[in-house]
Amino acid sequence: MASKQRRCWRHGVDEDPPYPTISAILAGPKKQRRVRKAIEVDTGFSGTIAVDEKTVEELQLPVIGEITVNTATQRGTPVQLRLVKMSIPELRIRQEPLAALTATKCLLGRKMMMDRRWLLDNRANEFCLLKHEGS
Amino acid sequence: MSYVPETLRKLARRFGATPFETIDVEKALGLKRSYVKNLMGQLKARGWITAKPHPSTRRRRVYAINYDAVGEVAVGGRLLGVELGEYVAFVNHRVIDHDPDLQRLTQRVMKSHRPEQVFITNMGTPKERISIGF
Numbered sequence: 001m002a003s004k005q006r007r008c009w010r011h012g013v014d015e016d017p018p019y020p021t022i023s024a025i026l027a028g029p030k031k032q033r034r035v036r037k038a039i040e041v042d043t044g045f046s047g048t049i050a051v052d053e054k055t056v057e058e059l060q061l062p063v064i065g066e067i068t069v070n071t072a073t074q075r076g077t078p079v080q081l082r083l084v085k086m087s088i089p090e091l092r093i094r095q096e097p098l099a100a101l102t103a104t105k106c107l108l109g110r111k112m113m114m115d116r117r118w119l120l121d122n123r124a125n126e127f128c129l130l131k132h133e134g135s
Numbered sequence: 136m137s138y139v140p141e142t143l144r145k146l147a148r149r150f151g152a153t154p155f156e157t158i159d160v161e162k163a164l165g166l167k168r169s170y171v172k173n174l175m176g177q178l179k180a181r182g183w184i185t186a187k188p189h190p191s192t193r194r195r196r197v198y199a200i201n202y203d204a205v206g207e208v209a210v211g212g213r214l215l216g217v218e219l220g221e222y223v224a225f226v227n228h229r230v231i232d233h234d235p236d237l238q239r240l241t242q243r244v245m246k247s248h249r250p251e252q253v254f255i256t257n258m259g260t261p262k263e264r265i266s267i268g269f
Binding site: 029042044045046047048050062064065066067068069070071072081083096097098099101103107109111 | 222224237238240241242245250251253254255256257263264265266267268
């Protein structure tokens, strides 16, 4: 089925090589604290979202738990969970409360990518959501 | 995973907070009566289930998962080798909900509780164990 529409986000270029991103609005429990970020898409991350310490402080995200995760080099690493509300209108996500892992950078993982078609265009430096007729 | 915690995990998924009898477990898990009686004995001995007389006949027992005891075990779960294999939510040191999906659990719990009341963790290794590339 041919692609009819696209919504594309520019790659992050502060690293080399550039990395795919999606623009999201993150908010803390206090509604006046919100920020729009181009968040790195990481297919090596099987979860939904991770937030860095800067975002945690900026939005005053509360701790809601701790889980163990597997990293590339270690099993069962404890990681704090923070409550964040995320909006990505293009994915029909609006003010969704999520348990975010605390990490060294903000990431969107594979769980966020599920059940959708994507195009990673490393020539145009764009990451695109593909919309098809009837979908 | 030891078969006793594995049974607890299956019972939690199947019955949640609803009381059940041995015949329900036989049907749900497809096990023989004698084996189920043995399992119930082991779960009861660990305090993970409670037993009460059936309201209409004293010859039958009604069981329920003791989430208080399971919750206490969860805190030191890895030490005790408990493997529920799910994410669990505590409020006031009691398990109030559990789910194999972290975000589904979070969204459900946050509808009725404030963030500072809740502590979410994994009890054992969830099927959807999160891995991160760095």
